[in-house]
Amino acid sequence: MQTLRQRIHTLLDQQTLWRFLLAVSILAILFLATTSDDYPVPASSSDKVNHLIAFVELTILARLSWPGLRLGWLALPLLAFGLAIEMIQSQLPYRDFALGDLIADASGIALGLLPWPGLNRRYRGRPDQPFSD
Template identity: 55%
Template sequence: MTVKNRFARLLAAKLLWRIALAVSIAAIIYLATTSQNFPAAASFSDKFNHLIAFMELTILARLSWPHVRMLTSAGLLLGFGLLIELLQAPLPYREFSVLDLLADGIGIALGLAISPWLQALARQSPASHSVD
């Protein structure tokens, strides 16, 4: 089996991506609502963190459910971003930020731009023809 075939088979493993998506969502909710600082999780910009997190969520969601329309995925993920901001609003150590939502949206757009390439590669795997 070639490296490309192994990579395609990995990309077609929907259960793996669904578990990764659930773990990512749980971690993001925790990080977004905790009062603890995690310097290792921080980058040079909070907005960059949002962009990367939502790009990752988008790619995981598209690999998990490739037959769901892109706009549906985008809407659900943007709704998740809004939910995070609404959860943060009443917290004394957090705040609601429209700029965070904008960064989330940019991350979603980037994830949507990347995911068709990954999905096309996943369709090349024999495992992609299995039932969900």
């Protein structure tokens, strides 16, 4: 019987699952960032907090999807995605480009790059090792 630690490592090693969830998240964020409709989704009253949370999530999912990739190679495409959203919004009559949103995205990426238990690539596939970064 597997221990809880082994089960967690098995889950963390499901890169196909994490890549699927990352793709779904990207599509959902892109839709929410470009729609003119109000949708009842859990959100903060602060748009900047929403950006921060979204990009922490994207960064963690990217880290789980590609655990051996250097963190900079994860951060750059995510920041480019944030910039692309702002560029698209600048072309929409009901949205605006906001540098503050891009700063919140970058802050979310930075938080997502912090050491998180279980995300350290040194211990991938080694359930006998502790969760530490």
